[in-house]
Amino acid sequence: xxxxxxxxxxxxxxxxxxxxxxxxxxxxPTMADLWQQVSMHQDAAAAATNPxxxxxxxxxxxxxxxxxxxxxxxxxxxxxxAESFLNGAQKDEVTKFVALAEAHxxxxxxxxMQNHPLPVHAEFLRRAARRPQRKSxxxxxxxxxxxxxxxxxxxxxxxxxxxxxxxxxxxFDAIHFSYETVRRxxxxxxxxxxxxxxxxxxxxxxxxxxRQETSGEITKWMQSGxxxxxxxxxxxxxxxxxxPYLEMIGAFQAALREPDTGLLVVGFGFNDxxxxxxxxxxxxxxxxxxxxxxxxxxxxxxxxxxxxxxECGSNKYLLQLSSxxxxxxxxxxxxxxxxxxxxxFVPDLAAETDLERHVARLRSIGxx
Numbered sequence: 053x054x055x056x057x058x059x060x061x062x063x064x065x066x067x068x069x070x071x072x073x074x075x076x077x078x079x080x081p082t083m084a085d086l087w088q089q090v091s092m093h094q095d096a097a098a099a100a101t102n103p104x105x106x107x108x109x110x111x112x113x114x115x116x117x118x119x120x121x122x123x124x125x126x127x128x129x130x131x132x133x134a135e136s137f138l139n140g141a142q143k144d145e146v147t148k149f150v151a152l153a154e155a156h157x158x159x160x161x162x163x164x165m166q167n168h169p170l171p172v173h174a175e176f177l178r179r180a181a182r183r184p185q186r187k188s189x190x191x192x193x194x195x196x197x198x199x200x201x202x203x204x205x206x207x208x209x210x211x212x213x214x215x216x217x218x219x220x221x222x223x224f225d226a227i228h229f230s231y232e233t234v235r236r237x238x239x240x241x242x243x244x245x246x247x248x249x250x251x252x253x254x255x256x257x258x259x260x261x262x263r264q265e266t267s268g269e270i271t272k273w274m275q276s277g278x279x280x281x282x283x284x285x286x287x288x289x290x291x292x293x294x295x296p297y298l299e300m301i302g303a304f305q306a307a308l309r310e311p312d313t314g315l316l317v318v319g320f321g322f323n324d325x326x327x328x329x330x331x332x333x334x335x336x337x338x339x340x341x342x343x344x345x346x347x348x349x350x351x352x353x354x355x356x357x358x359x360x361x362x363e364c365g366s367n368k369y370l371l372q373l374s375s376x377x378x379x380x381x382x383x384x385x386x387x388x389x390x391x392x393x394x395x396x397f398v399p400d401l402a403a404e405t406d407l408e409r410h411v412a413r414l415r416s417i418g419x420x
Contacts, residue, residue: 065319
């Protein structure tokens with residue numbers, strides 16, 4: 053936290069602690085949840101057509117996916133591959149399923165509503181995002197589509213620099229990441245950076261991004277346009293080198309090369325090679341970088357009859373990191389806990405501002 057550059061890589065694990073909101077009752081879906089929900093929607097869609105279409109099990113057989121392997125990412129990859137060699141009605145069935153699955157993923161990840169309670173994210177931002185003036189802004193890179201960090205930032209009155217313009221509609225341009233928000237000191241020529249601000253990079257897109265077909269621009273909160281998301285499939289590596297994802301990946305790689313960088317990896321399983329490889333390259337080459345990896349399943353686990361070696365035993369990247377730490381590499385730390393258990397350990401280096409105390413008072417009045 054005292055490093056000159058603080059970089060956070062947040063994965064699905066940071067959203068699993070979010071409690072369902074009173075308005076919609078939804079919560080962040082796991083991959084197992086998505087598998088179950090997509091199968092139910094496919095069976096319902098098949099039964100509603102006349103003549104009946106392929107149910108979920110028949111679709112699995114068509115694309116050659118083993119039913120016991122309940123992996124949505126692998127299934128979507130199979131479907132995209134099957135579309136390249138199937139013809140006629142069979143290809144149409146697979147194409148319809150892909151569209152159904154992608155539409156459901158957008159709905160399932162749209163669980164954060166306005167004023168959604170996000171105490172863990174809010175406390176993390178309070179402790180980590182307020183940086184001393186001589187240090188750079190915290191950079192949060194997330195693979196999640198949801199709006200947890202945007203909503204927590206809005207509730208805490210943070211300036212969230214996410215690459216979008218302050219126009220209507222907000223339009224993406226990476227140049228906005230190079231701008232700084234400052235406050236003029238009285239009528240003088242002095243400017244002070246505001247304390248409550250951080251950079252947010254959505255590495256796989258966001259549920260509120262749309263690409264306009266005519267101009268190709270990426271905007272927010274418009275009904276028209278195509279959603280800008282990298283859906284779960286094995287082509288994520290190739291898709292990550294299209295715009296705007298290329299800007300995000302490039303910023304991530306550049307941030308890891310900066311001297312005196314602290315990298316906090318939380319809720320990310322090191323299963324995306326296009327993100328894990330830059331981290332390992334930085335571990336090998338950037339001797340001034342410090343890295344903390346946080347996940348609740350790093351260590352071997354035992355749950356009655358079920359047990360496992362832990363992610364440090366089953367994932368090659370985490371195995372390398374744990375081996376380096378065991379060999380005495382003091383730059384690397386691994387915490388076997390979840391996001392909500394980690395936040396209290398984050399040091400509170402900056403004093404609470406008057407604005408934060410004022411916002412807390414107003415929110416307590418509204419809750420009462």
